[in-house]
């Protein structure tokens with residue numbers, strides 16, 4: 620009985636092997652394509668800043684460290700960075716330029732809000748399922764520091780709201796940039 624059923628199953632097993640082998644080939648060729656593209660993108664993007672945990676602790680204030688390196692969130696309405704004038708907002712960890720004052724607006728949410736980034740390449744988006752919510756986390760592309768989250772309830776022309784921790788960014792007034 621056992622032998623008989625084994626023989627019966629042989630063609631099916633063979634077919635399964637063929638399918639698995641075929642899918643494996645497909646997958647590996649896809650992977651090659653993706654990694655090639657990623658390597659190409661990396662060379663175009665700004666150079667990464669990679670520091671050890673100790674180095675980050677030395678470079679940042681405890682609050683900046685908590686937000687940027689431990690994905691912390693500052694209390695609402697504590698650092699909205701209002702009325703700073705015209706200038707740009709850079710990453711507090713690596714000085715990567717992230718936003719400009721032209722795209723900053725008062726969303727009433729209690730954190731600095733922007734409807735657009737300076738350059739999409741300067742910001743990385745990742746799905747975040749923490750606290751039983753599905754949100755999109757935004758990180759600095761250069762140092763992978765946590766900045767905040769992005770929501771789609773912002774004003775036009777983008778309809779986006781970059782909800783950013785004030786402690787994760789630093790403001791640079793335009794006059795200071797020109798000096």
Ligand SMILES: [Zn+2]
Nearest residue numbers: 710713759762
């Ligand atoms: Zn950064």
